Amino acid sequence: MSVVEIQGVSKEFKGGTVALQDIDLQIEQGEFVSLIGPSGCGKSTLLRVIGDLIEPSRGAVTVNGKSARQARQDHDYGIVFQDAVLYNWRTVAKNVALPLELAGWSRERRQARVEEMLDLVELRGFADHHPWQLSGGMQQRVSIARALSFDPALLLMDEPFGALDEMTRERMNAELLRIWEASKSTVVFVTHSIAEAVFLSTRIVVMSVRPGRISKVIPVDLAQPRGTATREEPRFFELATEVREALHLGGHVEVPA
Amino acid sequence: MSVVEIQGVSKEFKGGTVALQDIDLQIEQGEFVSLIGPSGCGKSTLLRVIGDLIEPSRGAVTVNGKSARQARQDHDYGIVFQDAVLYNWRTVAKNVALPLELAGWSRERRQARVEEMLDLVELRGFADHHPWQLSGGMQQRVSIARALSFDPALLLMDEPFGALDEMTRERMNAELLRIWEASKSTVVFVTHSIAEAVFLSTRIVVMSVRPGRISKVIPVDLAQPRGTATREEPRFFELATEVREALHLGGHVEVPA
Amino acid sequence: MTASIGRRSAEWLPALGVLVAMIGLWEGLVKALHVKRFLLPAPDAIWRAFASNQSLLWRAGWWTFQEAFGGFAIGCIAGILLAVVVARFDLLGHALMPYAIAANAVPIVAFAPITNAWFNPLDKSSKMAIAAVLCFFPVFVNVVRGLRSVKPQQLELMRSYAVGELTVFRLVRVPTALPYLFTALRVASVLAMIGAIVGEYYGGSLDSLGANIEQDASLFQFERAWAEIVIACIFGIGFYLAVAAAERFATRWQPRIETSGS
Amino acid sequence: MASVAVERPAERGVGVKRVGSRGVLLLVVLGVLWGVWEGFRAIGIHYGLTRPFTVDATSMPHIHDMFKALFERPNAEGPLLIVTLLEAAAFTAKEAALGFAMGSVGGFAIGALLAHSRMLQRGFLPYVVASQTVPILAIAPMVVIWFTNPNSTFHVTAWVAVAILASYLTFFPVAIATLRGLQATDHRAVELMRSYAANRWTVLWKLRFPTALPYLFSALKISATASIVGAIIGESPTSIAGGLGGAILNFAQFYSFQPQNLWATNIVAAALGIAFFLVVVGAERLVLRHAPENVA
């Protein structure tokens, strides 16, 4: 049974913008799938359709064999949005603890987990700050910590590392891979970095604009586990070039309907 | 006369976080200076100090030989923020036209310029959309168009291309270089992409955290004008490595005061 | 610590300055233009009336304040409850909104005889009813807006957690609505005082401010009437400041903006 | 500001069907309210309820009697009550409209001025608040005399004096909401303006004002009905007998034996209040139609 199954999904926004057209995609248990494509091609939209945050205009999405809706209600996934979406009235620690609170964790367990997570995203010591006291990258890291905190079996991540410097980003990449391997979870990952996509994924879905469709699916056959060495393999560069060319073919200038 | 002159600037936020400490930096006319450093090291803060958007706790900043305040009042610079900061109640076109409106341009001139700018950032056709109808990358491009619209002699850009896909980003890089060369303007550019910094800059300022200081300044001696070929020069890789190493030396775990 | 006390009191300086200036101007104008006392008594005369009737004035003020506070509590709670219902159930909102507006549009002056007929005009309940009606509407309107002005993205996050309406309400809507609520509570705090006093004008215990003001004005005791108005102001401002302090406490997470203006 | 596009909440339908079903709903609720009133009345009278108030024909007249009273003549030769009341309502509406206009503009100006500087705010905000704690009924006679004295250089006709009193009640919610709204601006948006060295006026007009609009409209809704209250209160000390205030005073005196007349007057006053409110709502829809958030 596929973890995510997307069949003939289209999404047209009011006003006529067609963000997605006839998307078919199947994601299996344990896969790490990256969505890559030009700005405005519908990556965020697709992710939100999978998460049942918006409804597709046509087509069907199943997650873990149930409807997307049911999956959402069963807490089957964790999500990181393109911007941090933190609650200003909660401190950093409380923002991270939010899903745990909702899942009914005890205070001590929560506290321990939050500390662990803040360590992971290198924000130990900022627990009592408020979101507006953090830099852009720090805010994004808080939201990553929040999504990871409850170990969801399916992770939906929308450019989670977009606001991070290269080094932090590389460390985060490595962390993410480690977590993914250890927990055997499935990840759907939106990025605009070709290198990141190749480094992380087991499969890369290249999208094109006008309107958003899948233009190419590229399996990534780099050995697991990956590390600093991976980035220097010739296969890495070959794959990167393949993705780059697929992107070029997809065109880039988008127009509204 | 330097365009930007920063002398002994420190910034401590209420609550005790020291974001900048003893920053000295001089930027000459026509330079393209990139600020790079780990997340939370004070890049955005430094940019905002130069733009006189916040006041330093200590030290002095002069821009074009005048106080930062005077320079701001003389419209000496344009700025792109880390997040797009668009006005929701204005259409895309009107957001771009805002600085022109404030500078008293006539409606026709404004309209012509806005079209030109939207072409530049590949958003022709979205003029009448509202910001919330755009994807993250598109929003960021609107804010770039806005900053460039009035041809400021000094451009302050805070991770302007962070939300863009690699291809759009490369095109934008090239565009920016073209504009910079043609207009002989000065650019202070925050980025977390080492490649981007090397490709664009005449000088790279590497910052370190705990608290934010300048750990190394790396002049970039790649030939001008730069193009796709530049990225393949061996010197490009050498410089990238130099920056990477400087970043590593700077440390990465930040703690609050 | 001492520094912060110093800063605190410095915050009050401008207000104090304005007060002194206003009183001075008032006194000066009244004296210079020979304004008749039944048009506007001079501050010094008001002060004398104030000083010589202190205990009576405070007692009347306290009486009226109790009415105002009771009405404030009833009106605000009712406003919040209905706002919650309206914000939650759109349909019910559309159905109830016009009647809420209607209730509010009934002028308080017209309400006074009716509350007098319903409740005993001499005890506090009838004035509380008027104050409650006055407080209800601002709270209702603002809380509805506050509950609805949650950022869509923040709702999406909650949706991703598949939590119930109640949780969304508690975790997201309430904090978002708080600033709106407090804006309304500030308005309501002063409206409550006005409501109580207006109610007292239409028949109320002689222990109350409104009845005293009416009596003194019609017996040409304008200095005393003004002293009573001053008492009403003191209680009103005190009430307002208490609400403002509660607001500071409840929304202390908010950034206090560092720079302002150009 | 969201950096991911967000689906806009459902448009408000304007279809005939929607309007129709809304009307039906309104009537259903009306029916329910009517039932509750009459039911409570019947039970109250039957069991002689005295709590929370004594229920009898005076404290709770029949609703149909209130409406019937509208179409009766309080005086044998006089016009129908509704005719008298509609004329009164038109007169009061004139005063209230002017008061509302003056109060909103004044309130906005005060709010904007106070938002301008902390110093001004600290100095004057307490007195803006204080002004509202001054019971309007107490000072209304003096205010009327100040403004209508034919011997002074500045004087106005009586109904304009009423409008001034009405504006006194309207300006406060607007001033507070303006202050709040103008300060609610996202600090990054302010920084952008600062980077353009925009002067205070520009920042006010192009940034703070649009951000404040939702707050402002909340306040205007409150003020719209408050202006009518103010006008009615103001009519008494100005000796204006032709407005709703005069009617209320008359019928209030005789409430004990003609309660339905006062209730009928209140129904008309409420209808006027709703009309004012709806005008503001209409303006709000027009102005805020591009806002992504729900409009309350």
Added chain:
Amino acid sequence: AAPKAKQLDKVTLQLKWVTDTQFGGYYAAQQLGYFKKFGLDVTLRPGGPSITPEQVVASGQAQVGIDWLPSLLAARDTGTGLVNIAQMFSKSGMTELTWKSSGITSVAQMKNKKVGVWCCGNQYELYAALTKYGMDPTKNKGVTIVNQPFDMNLFLQHKVDAAAAMTYNELAQVMETKNPKTGKLYTLKDLNVFPMQNEGTGMLEDGLFTTQDWLNSHRDVAMRLVAASDWGWIYCRDHAVQCAQWVVKAGTALPAGHQVWEQNESNKLIWPNKLGIGVMDPKAFAFTAATSLKYHGIKHAATRKAYDAQIAKAALQYLKNHVKGIDVYGKHFKPIHVTLTAGGK
């Protein structure tokens, strides 16, 4: 005489309360053109709960006002130069009501009861009466004074044992209300009525006043105003129903039946008048002034400067000169009989 428009003297008359037959005479004078005939252009300005006629007149918004004498004295007491020019009502219309069923058959029996009365200078007549029977109303000793709103609900709902009522208004209101038990109107049989006039503590009520300054320069105008007003009241004495109708037309939204009652009762407070309508009775004045002083309505004893009897007297003379055979004393005045109906229609 044909009115010569440009010669008319403009006068604004501030009433104590809303348009009502309590002021029937003035409306009649207006309606019948008496003011015009005497060279006046008079504007009648209705009052209301927040209008103090003394304040309006002292500030020059109106030249002449109508108020109860104690209120005028209170204004004078604080140094405002106002002066009574005609005392229209020569008797007090104030009563205290109790229910027959309560068994309170005299003012003396109000001891330890809840007694309602209006504020603002209207309470002294009752205070004097209660004091006569050994109660101390100012300190709530031996009696509980309740500040009464301006409708009769407290009394109708038996929330007070006794309530103040003017003969011309509130008394009628009670009798225009149905007894919920019987479904019939209340009548005098259900009530005990204690007129303050009968208790000997009646004070002087509605009178005309103006500022001393205006009077000094407009004695003649004041005199003609009083004369025309007298004439109006004389007309109403003989045509109560017609007067009530005019008042109804002038804008009161109240039922005509009630207004006829009110006109008739107002007439009773004026007629008969041995001194002639409007002329101040020095004894009654002295009593009113003394009572006000006793209950702290005023701080200093009132002097006879508070009224100018010459105006009223001159007005009577003027009236007699201009209107042949006019009766300014009403010696043979007979009130009409008015039957009250539900809701006063």
